[in-house]
């Protein structure tokens with residue numbers, strides 16, 4: 001038996017039995033791990049709120065090395081991200097970031113950069129009012145850290161420069177496609193070549209500076225098509241939290257759409 005001591009973010013917490021919970025963590029040192037939290041559903045349990053999704057905690061768990069399920073021993077809250085929980089819109093965006101990590105990261109692979117990015121993403125979400133650029137930044141950066149970096153510098157087919165007019169993005173070829181190659185590749189998205197510089201910025205900009213980035217008017221949709229649909233092309237399914245985030249963004253833009261829904 002080994003004892004593991006690390007920082008972690010709670011990704012998901014589900015009821016396992018009348019008394020126990022099954023909790024998935026993104027840890028700093030050991031990657032994504034699952035633990036059984038004995039008696040966590042009892043009213044006076046020793047874990048308290050430290051097993052709520054998004055909590056940044058100090059975690060101690062034990063078990064044999066390389067097993068798939070561990071036993072939770074101790075958890076202390078470092079940061080609860082309460083302002084994110086208190087704001088319905090931010091809460092769902094936070095859940096989306098958790099879902100991204102849970103889906104893109106394999107279990108038991110130490111991924112310190114993913115852990116740090118998740119912490120910084122939640123910290124930024126807590127203070128930032130406009131979250132559109134933060135969502136795109138984190139999608140792109142989680143993709144790159146998970147080994148799914150899209151090709152944005154040259155055509156994924158002919159390796160030539162992207163040209164000066166329009167450029168396509170092919171999910172099959174995981175990158176941009178120049179105008180002449182578009183007849184062959186049939187890219188799902190097309191946009192003006194100027195948008196490429198914003199997509200490239202998403203790869204490198206420090207997530208803490210998300211508030212500084214502004215997309216050109218009308219380009220948000222194209223940028224979302226590339227980053228979000230690229231994720232879907234890897235995961236094969238939509239995330240539970242995402243339709244809600246889209247609805248909330250639509251209502252913020254056009255409050256009348258809320259009336260039409262009800």
Ligand SMILES: [Zn+2]
Pocket residue numbers: 155156157158159160177178179180181
């Ligand atoms: Zn080409």
